[in-house]
Amino acid sequence: MLPAQKLRPREKRSARQKQHSRNSGQQRKRSVTRGLWSGAHRDQRENLLYYTAVDNDAKSAAPASTPAGNSPFDLRGPHLSRWRRMQIPVIAWLVHGAIRLIGPTLRLDVVGAHNAVIIEHGGEVGIGAFWHRCIFSAAWVWRNRGMVIMNTVNFDGQWTRRVIERLGFGTAQGSSSRGAIEGLSVMAQRIKEGKHVAFTIDGPRGPRYVAKPGPIILARRTGSPITVFHIGLQRAYTFKNSWDLFQIPIPFTRAVMFLAPAVRVPTDAGSEIMHQKQAEMQAALEKVRDAAESWFQLSDQQRKEVRTTWNRRDP
Secondary structure (H helix, E strand, O other), rough: HHHHHHHHHHHHHHHHHHHHHHHHHHHHHHEEEEEEEEOOHHHHHHHHHHHHHOOOOOOOOOOOOOOOOHHOOOOOOOOOOOOHHHHHHHHOOOHHHHHHHHHHOOOOEEEEHHHHHHOOOOOOOOOOEOOOHHHHHHHHHOOOOOOOEEEOHHHHHHHHHHHHHHOOOOEOOOOOOOOOHHHHHHHHHHHHOOEEEEOOOOOOOOOOOOOOOOHHHHHHHHHHOOOEEEEEEEOEEEOOOOOOOOEOOOOOOEEEEEEEEOOOOOOOOOHHHHHHHHHHHHHHHHHHEHHHHHHOOOOOOHHHHHHHHHOOOOO
16 A cells, blocks of 8 residues: 555646646647747738728628638638549530630621720739620630739639630639639739739629629729620520520531720729729629620611710720
């Protein structure tokens, strides 16, 4: 019994040392975590403040209760089953092949081209915006120009990324619901590098024909002009059950692309001006859509008059 009584205080001291060691380790972890957040993620905090300060009414920044998967910082894709992962390269191959086969047969007419030419000749880098409905045709028309597209990280975005990169586009991963801030930061950097960027403005999941504020935010940050366009098709297969009424052109069909005058956002714009510019962009997108979609229902004389109006340069 005597030896056991002598060991009991040592056991107590050992327990106290272990507890002290655990407490010290937890304090070091908290210190490291605070250091990483204040240092390595300082840029992300600044972007978050900038992003939410653009428009006090915007729903851009995730609230504290928002799950990590929907965070504007989170670029992780959703968990996919093995079967879904196997589908990605197959779908990408099929879609890329379809664009390569159908694209060269399109007979394209362009109205308002000078609106894009002015930006190019002025040495500016543009921000493009268009509805998700015409992404198939747009992928062919704007191929091999090094344009950077905002691309979602969900399942559709993963095969879409493979397709557009094979067509000569760059990608910035993010969407309005996931990784938005990171995506906009990448696009701002690409603009500084002299590359044009573009948004499928009502993607990735709609609502259809409702423009999201990404281009307005990016234009304020970079000073780049926004050019909106739409491509109308004379004959196309329309997915009537899809949220965007997605269209695939029938081979050898006629197509028309309308480009609107640039929307310019002051770099010091406040919330009221941002709202005005958002409404201006929405109206321009609707205008090019209506003009392009109705183009092939007009007579030759009517098309001539519309073309004259759109090609008129403002003094």
